[in-house]
Amino acid sequence: NAGVTQTPKFQVLKTGQSMTLQCAQDMNHNSMYWYRQDPGMGLRLIYYSASEGTTDKGEVPNGYNVSRLNKREFSLRLESAAPSQTSVYFCASTLTGSNQPQHFGDGTRLSIL
């Protein structure tokens, strides 16, 4: 079972470059999420999508855009990367509902020089 697949696993960018992080899930989940994880700060929600065709801002959306391409795929784009966006990015998905856990990908480790 693939679950949630993120690509790439690692990436190094220069300041000002753009990049799209890809996420796909094969569990027929409605909701998908993008988080960033920084040392000592836990997980912070960037954007989420409650269903195909909808996206909403989370806690830290500035500098990012997202696309819910279809039910399976949810991409995160950095239009002009900044060193402050150096982080580990996680995609997650779930069925909508209060007792439904989120399933996570293995993360993308992004460094911006």
Added chain:
Amino acid sequence: GDSVTQMEGPVTLSEEAFLTINCTYTATGYPSLFWYVQYPGEGLQLLLKATKADDKGSNKGFEATYRKETTSFHLEKGSVQVSDSAVYFCALSEAGSNYQLIWGAGTKLIIKP
């Protein structure tokens, strides 16, 4: 708004010691509660959950009881192993927040042989 507070880490224990990681929450409604674990270099995975008061979630020797009267969901294990070394996250979700997970900051656990 809703929030989750975890004890700060790192928590360092010897193998076979008893573990408690404290978690308390603030919620406007009646949340579901979760513990997630993140092993080094990996994404988060659900460890256990509880959806109503007095429920006990358990998995891999870990337990946590949903205590509505004290708004707590403390994680416990009777005898830890080196392989339990990881970061542990407490989280909640409820209808009032569109079932988004509200995360604690995470507690790093280090088990020494």
